[in-house]
Amino acid sequence: KQEVTQIPAALSVPEGENLVLNCSFTDSAIYNLQWFRQDPGKGLTSLLLIQSSQREQTSGRLNASLDKSSGRSTLYIAASQPGDSATYLCAVDSGGYNKLIFGAGTRLAVHP
Amino acid sequence: DAGVTQSPTHLIKTRGQQVTLRCSPISGHKSVSWYQQVLGQGPQFIFQYYEKEERGRGNFPDRFSARQFPNYSSELNVNALLLGDSALYLCASSSGQGLTEAFFGQGTRLTVV
Numbered sequence: 687k688q689e690v691t692q693i694p695a696a697l698s699v700p701e702g703e704n705l706v707l708n709c710s711f712t713d714s715a716i717y718n719l720q721w722f723r724q725d726p727g728k729g730l731t732s733l734l735l736i737q738s739s740q741r742e743q744t745s746g747r748l749n750a751s752l753d754k755s756s757g758r759s760t761l762y763i764a765a766s767q768p769g770d771s772a773t774y775l776c777a778v779d780s781g782g783y784n785k786l787i788f789g790a791g792t793r794l795a796v797h798p
Numbered sequence: 799d800a801g802v803t804q805s806p807t808h809l810i811k812t813r814g815q816q817v818t819l820r821c822s823p824i825s826g827h828k829s830v831s832w833y834q835q836v837l838g839q840g841p842q843f844i845f846q847y848y849e850k851e852e853r854g855r856g857n858f859p860d861r862f863s864a865r866q867f868p869n870y871s872s873e874l875n876v877n878a879l880l881l882g883d884s885a886l887y888l889c890a891s892s893s894g895q896g897l898t899e900a901f902f903g904q905g906t907r908l909t910v911v
Contacts, residue, residue, distance in 0.1 A: 729802075730890075732900065783853045786841070788833075
């Protein structure tokens with residue numbers, strides 16, 4: 687059974703710091719991994735999608751890497767801003783039908 | 799282009815009642831999935847439909863059912879509501895069965911009293 691864990695559960699940093707969010711999964715047989723952002727009480731916003739054959743994806747200040755063999759992904763956020771404050775969720779698709787298995791998320795607070 | 803739209807945004811129901819939640823996928827997307835998110839946790843997969851057929855089902859009781867219509871919109875039905883069904887219900891659409899990016903709606907906040 688696929689399980690996804692995110693560390694840390696919460697993070698508070700001053701504006702401008704570079705930071706790394708971690709995601710691990712127990713079964714390396716995945717189709718893809720996706721990172722999302724969720725603001726309080728809102729839906730999910732897709733940030734990055736990494737296919738199983740890829741090692742990393744970049745979008746603006748965000749960079750996500752994938753190491754299938756070790757069951758790990760990291761989301762790197764450069765030069766953090768207060769507007770980055772949100773919960774960040776990673777999800778893996780193990781079945782190929784967009785049946786996403788989510789971690790519990792990392793709650794990020796960036797203070798001025 | 800409109801994103802994934804869900805209705806209603808908020809809903810309050812009494813224990814034992816039935817509820818229907820609606821989702822319209824992004825234009826051109828044929829796959830719709832439903833998730834339940836309890837406060838403080840990540841979303842949990844409920845159903846996935848592709849081309850109007852159920853392609854996946856999560857570990858939820860038979861009180862939960864869904865369907866997809868010819869225009870690819872979808873409904874999630876929950877019967878005999880329990881207090882524990884209170885959650886944010888999220889709908890996601892994608893263009894294919896898998897290997898594609900999932901886009902989520904803003905969710906329906908269901909409160910059971």
